[in-house]
Amino acid sequence: MPQDPALPGEAVPREGVPSEAVPREGVPEQDFPGDGEELLPAGHRVGEWTVTGLLGEGGWATVYAARRADGGAGRADDADGTVALKVLPTAGLAPRQARQVAEAARRETELGRTAPHPRLVRLLDTLVLAAPDQPTLDGAIVLVMERARCTLRDLLALGVDEAEGARIVTGICEGLAHLHRSGWVHTDLKPENVLIGADGEVRLSDFGLAIELTGTHGHCSPMGTPDYLPPERWTEPLGEHGVKVRTTADIWALGIVIHEVFAAGGRPFPGVTPTARSAAAQQYAEGRAALRLAAAVPPFWRALAADCLAPAHAARAPHTAESLLARIHADRGPRRRRRPRTALLALASCATAAVTATALWPHPEPPPGQPAHVRVFNAERGCQDRTDHDPQCSLGLAVDPLRPYTADNVGPVRVWHNDTLDADCQLPTGLPVINEEDLTSTLWYRIRLPGHTPAWLPAVRTRDRPALLRCP
């Protein structure tokens, strides 16, 4: 679930966010109970399911892979007999947060029940855990969903070619067109919430903030992921029922996603932090700055993204998901919508090579837990060819992965591009780090350093993804 961006009207960036660290998106001020521990260890039984591993973590939910406890063959809706269990704990939350969690679960269930579609992740069941002897689990809401292969964020980290990007954006438009036709606004569209199903096709997910429209608009709480919020959201008054939201909010977010898909994850608005990028988007919406899309975005997709990013609701309104789909089909035709071979190759590897830590895929068997080599990656191009250990090109290792990755949290050992380090375990839930290419990850590797205490390498500083055990 996303973070509270700001009070309505607070259109200026907030100060004090370290340049490389951003607040963990959507984490409630009070951590939920059991944070830092495995809520459901492998082997735990939930209804008719047995947990097999961790799939990912969001601000409110932890998502596990599970298979049928009776070992029975899969049904049509969980093709290989495995599913994803999205666990939303409620114990120990402040009453307002508990209400938010219950409301989020209600929306996901309602949407899954009333508007199923091949481009939306399938909800198979909803359970409430009764575990009186485990207070952290007691009362947790569990959404049983079809299990996806990875997120679009993972795929972007691997690189997506134009044909594959076109297929993905088409899938997103199909999902949005269905949602909007059914009277819903997603309100939290972003690559983390676009899953890639076992069949390689797009599934929109995370409907915890989805809003059912009454006529032309609905109302939502003033929450969202700042990078994907339309400019009008920052000035919209906060009424009794929340902030006004319309389908054009999803179209704006789609414009950002289209840009990311074709610009290797790059965002259309400049800035190192989400707050700075939101401020740049508002400057553009007020006519104080031009829209500058990356040259890498091919002309057809650039025009589409620009229309989605029309500065105001009224200018965006003609560009419905349906009309964008029609343009895509007119331009590309059915022949070019076939899945290219590269997509299959990328999908085959996205399971293990993803950069986004929250979307780490479990191996079918537990990882061996042996130390592994990781090669340092410095995203600064000017540093990649240098072999002289120029201090300007050195990178630091953090002392504590739960503190911002800034100078006062960096130990004495420096490392350079292509150095090989020994990692002995991984922490998927450290503080997020953004690198110079705008990749974000909460994954960290613990590095063994001869003669020094272990230090921490953020996953955005390497392209390797070794199978390591979770650090204690």
Ligand SMILES: Nc1ncnc2c1ncn2[C@@H]1O[C@H](COP(=O)(O)OP(=O)(O)OP(=O)(O)O)[C@@H](O)[C@H]1O
């Ligand atoms: N059906 C699924 N199959 C596989 N992995 C999933 C599935 N659903 C979610 N995940 C993984 O779990 C992560 C967290 O899930 P989700 O975004 O739904 O939780 P959340 O708490 O609502 O998150 P956020 O704070 O991002 O809104 C996802 O980013 C993804 O990596």
